[in-house]
């Protein structure tokens with residue numbers, strides 16, 4: 001087994017993140033790659049129910065955000081013992097970039113992914129957004145209780161007991 005190094009671990013992490021995002025975006029053109037990743041990270045394939053739920057968000061391109069998050073979380077979990085081992089051998093400064101990335105990459109990658117699968121902005125959609133935003137502002141005066149997901153911006157219905165976002169699985173608490 002090759003010697004554990006900070007540099008290779010960091011590089012492998014960056015490659016794995018990129019691979020998850022790329023395969024998620026190319027789910028329609030390269031479905032086999034996505035299936036292989038589901039298996040590798042032991043993530044359940046999307047059910048019809050999941051797909052219908054996500055269809056409401058009008059993001060038809062790409063894999064379900066909640067599945068992407070599950071993969072990233074599994075990647076994070078796997079890395080924890082490796083970082084622990086590296087910590088014994090290397091000092092704080094050498095570990096800094098890896099430790100920082102390990103801390104933030106799940107949320108950072110999710111924001112990036114959601115940005116990428118958002119429908120492209122056209123003049124028409126800008127006008128539609130203005131109208132929708134105006135409606136939303138009027139609504140929010142009435143329903144002050146509605147909370148928004150800090151990752152994808154989806155509204156959390158105030159009458160549910162959900163503890164995570166239905167769209168991207170970001171925990172609310």
Ligand SMILES: [Zn+2]
Pocket residue numbers: 149150151152153154165166167168169170
């Ligand atoms: Zn969300």
